[in-house]
Amino acid sequence: MSEAATLKLGDNTYDLPVITGTENEKAIDISKLRDQTGYITIDSGYKNTGATKSAITFLDGEEGILKYRGYSIEQLAEKSSFLEVAYLLIYGDLPSKSQIEEFQSTISRHTLVHEDMKKFFDGFPSKSHPMGQLSSLICSLSSFYPESLNSKQTADEQNLTMIKLLAKMATVVSWIYKKSLGHPIIYPRNNLDYVSNFLNMTFGQRTEDVEIDPVVVSAMNVLLILHADHEQNCSTSTVRMVGSSDCNLYASISAGISALWGPLHGGANQAVIEMLEQIKEDGGDTDKWINKAKDKNDGFRLMGFGHRVYKNFDPRAKIIKKACDDVLDKLGIDDPILDIAKKLEEAALNDPYFVERKLYPNVDFYSGIIYRALGFPTDMFTVLFALGRLPGWIAQWKEMRENKEPIGRPRQVYVGEVYREFVDIDKR
């Protein structure tokens, strides 16, 4: 007998099916609730509402567990590469040696973007935020590759659209950085792996080949892996929602980039560094700022702390915190805001306000310190988050389309005026 939930409404009783996932998560299936009862449910922020069944990423917020296609984030961060993880998320299995070589080779053939796209770069004011540029530029790819607009693409055609996006986004991100400096862009080098090529386009000089520090390559791979997917977060849900209207992949991902920009979501990594800098300028009194974060009337939040799902340590934050020490040590960098971050963490983890609310450091708390040590400016941090999240967004969009999920269209409870007669303007 399959499990069911019983709902009692007035004199009526309804049985609602319960579904159980492979990690024993339980959900009450309300897909027929309105037809059966005339009622809908309401759940602001979808804190208790599942939007889909997915086989891509599993989180356990209480235990601080994160797995991509069943592989733990700890193993993948230690043993895999970002391109391997992208393959795993999108196609479901870790690639064989020949598969990853083919994947890398195919991506290398599509890293160039249409020369006319450079005209878009020229149109942005020099201090435009990189996330606004990225969202626009990625959506504009649909203009250069109109075949992507066909929602009835074959699997091979859809796969090529995904490959082009994976390949070109790294180029676009590096060009946004170069433009911010007023430096000439660096074209992709097909003999470099995905991350090395990105770093070369970003930090390379046109005149000579730049020696890419293996410490930087390794740290960048880890950071991109840690950001690669995170089940139904705000930006991924946006990608799925936009894609559910049969909208093309480029526009769906562009919408996800916009959602990620918010400081409560991906924009937090930039906000954390700005917060740490502010605390440093203010004399480094972490207790003062912890108290401000606790004061409801203050409006200050401890950026990089708290999470909708993790009510324990974000496993990614643990890995990044360790990588912070390693990378700064190997690069010989002593960044005073790392000490401030550690003092804040220590104070918060021993403060009842944070402990009672289960607020721990999340992926954004330490990541900016590494990005900064690698040479990125603060306003590029969320763009780097987007570059890491891209394979996850693609995988989730692909899964939604393969499962033929319906167009997303939530209901509401109307609480406005019931009826009013129209009044001519001269009588109002």
Ligand code: SDX
């Ligand atoms: C990401 O969803 C994902 O998976 C996202 C992500 C991913 O990989 O895609 O993990 C990436 O977005 C990480 C989160 C980055 N954002 C921040 O670091 C911004 C700071 N944190 C928050 O604003 C907050 O914690 C959220 C947005 C992350 C979660 O908010 P919720 O789940 O809606 O929780 P809430 O705002 O209702 O907070 C619950 C309580 C409140 O206090 P009370 O009303 O109960 O008294 O905790 C308090 C909040 O005021 N609180 C904080 C706080 N975060 C929550 N108080 C001070 N500082 C904070 N950072």
